[in-house]
Amino acid sequence: MKMNKVLAMATSMLLCGAVFAGCGTSDGSSSSSSGGSSKSLIKVGIINNDPNESGYRTANVNDLKATFTKDNGYDASFSYSLKNEEQINYAQKYIQDSVDYLLISAADTAGWDTVLKDAKDAGVRVILFDRTIDADPSLYEASIVSDMDKEGEQAVDWLKSQNLTSYDIIHLQGVMGSAAQKGRSGALTKTASDLNWNIVVEQTAEWNAEKAQQIVQSAIDANKKFNVIYAENDDMAKGAVAALDKANISHGVGKDVVVMGFDCNKWALEELKAGNWNYDGQCNPFQSSYIVDIIGKLEKGETLSEKTIIMNEKGFDATTITDEDVQNYGI
Template sequence: MKKRILAMLTATMMVLGLAACGATDTKDGAGDTSAAGSSSSGDLIKVGIINNDPNESGYRTANDKDMKNMFTKENGYDASFAYSLKNDEQITAAQKFIQDGVDYLLLSAADTSGWDSVLKDAQDAGTQVILFDRVIDADESLYAASIVSDMDKEGQTACDWLKAQNLDEYNIIHIQGVMGSAAQKGRSGALTDTAAAEGWNIVNEQTAEWNAEKAQQIVQSVIDSGEKFNVIYAENDDMAKGAVAALDKANISHGVGKDVVVMGFDCNKWALQELLDQNWNYDGQCNPFQASYIADVIQKLQNNEEITEKTIIMDEKGFDATTITEDDVNKYGI
């Protein structure tokens, strides 16, 4: 009887041993169907990307293209995109992405405020939030990282340049971007503060919402009013272009050594060419190429690495028509 029990135990041990070997083989990939699907969509990093309208400006077009080139299936991502210039529409899109279970929510906010509730929802859902392009008014604990331009610095660099021109008088048409956006607040704030400190005269201050045609209308209305001006401070290149169209229509000279100083932002290649041709005077860089920085942050988070630099500021320059080179146009133009 004992021999019979021993034989049964031995057989059982052999079966278990074979089963264990089979499990080990499967883990190593032999006959493992899950290993064969390691590059399937189930293993892709799921990201929801909320951006401003790509048609907003040349900067935004370049920014969107950079994001789409990076966050592809070939690079290991399952990316969905949503676009709007309105904060409420962006918030709705963010809520949907969170409900869809994205791993990462990448956000370029239309407005700096109103995001706390959404970010808390993302945190509760286990969705990591990464800001790009623009800062928001929210506690740092609500997002993983922020890859942004320093809009305040962009504006101050431009105003410092304008101050250094030592004009006999400063009568400025200030054309603003979409009100409440980080770019508008930073570039407007610098001019407001500098004008107050230096005693500059802001002849007219209106938003053209990044739009060339609206900017042209604003400048045309000032021309029609007969008010004196000698500086146009436009918060992006497209609005500067619209402003110049109004000047050209009225046969008012502009650029280096001319009647009106023209200033823009974003460094579109065609805008830098205007500087090189000395038709404009200044252009402030806003670096749109942020996708590689974001991807680096995502990979660190995937590897459970600490993000030591919570806010990454893009390196940016300001260009003067009297010193810009053709190499600058080719290197920095977007």
């Protein structure tokens, strides 16, 4: 227990020191081994967002780390930052180190043109993952992205297939303007107006469980009738469920209220397995297999048929989800 306090203090000091020095890098670059063995390894520089950003990012980082290992034939260096300028600095460093491939999940879409041109001149091949960049497509080999619109459409199609007698929906939105919010809201708004679904409440809970709880609580207190909770992430679905539990409203498979979430956190999939929730849509953080595939093709000298690759994303139904799904897809 005391250890905790000491450790926490120690880190705070350390971090503060880093802030003052203005070099808050967490550059875990693995030093390349002796000349002979490193020759056969493919040298990869990976620039990602901070793993602390979200559960999604943690899963994403772990997936990349597990794939780009020496055993798999890669000499990989990792750099993390939520700041675009810092990411660009890392990119320049990797170009100077003459890596074979530069993998980028950009913090911001703008400002990358110059560094990507440098990369091209130096013969470094760039693959974007998770996030796109506003730059000329000739500057990168491929871009692997999630299609948030598709995620929303999948979920709404599932809801449509449930053939409920009426659709009275509480729509809990994420932070307004984020890509995930736009895609997931867009599909529901469109279908609701096409099929005359009744959106009882539409409010942003900013990805926050407690705000979601307050919003649903407020709807219950106002005696609003609803039978679907469409929450744009798992946390908000959890908050909504807490409010339902408080008012003794049943939810889940074959119950009064249908609960839908996104992101496939492991605990959320467990709720799904227990039948307390009905649907969870995936936002796929496992991009490494796609990247490996592309690198393999490029190494063989093949050309890619498409620049933009949209990942397969699943939607889980509480009635069909298996324990393996929970293990494999939970983040």
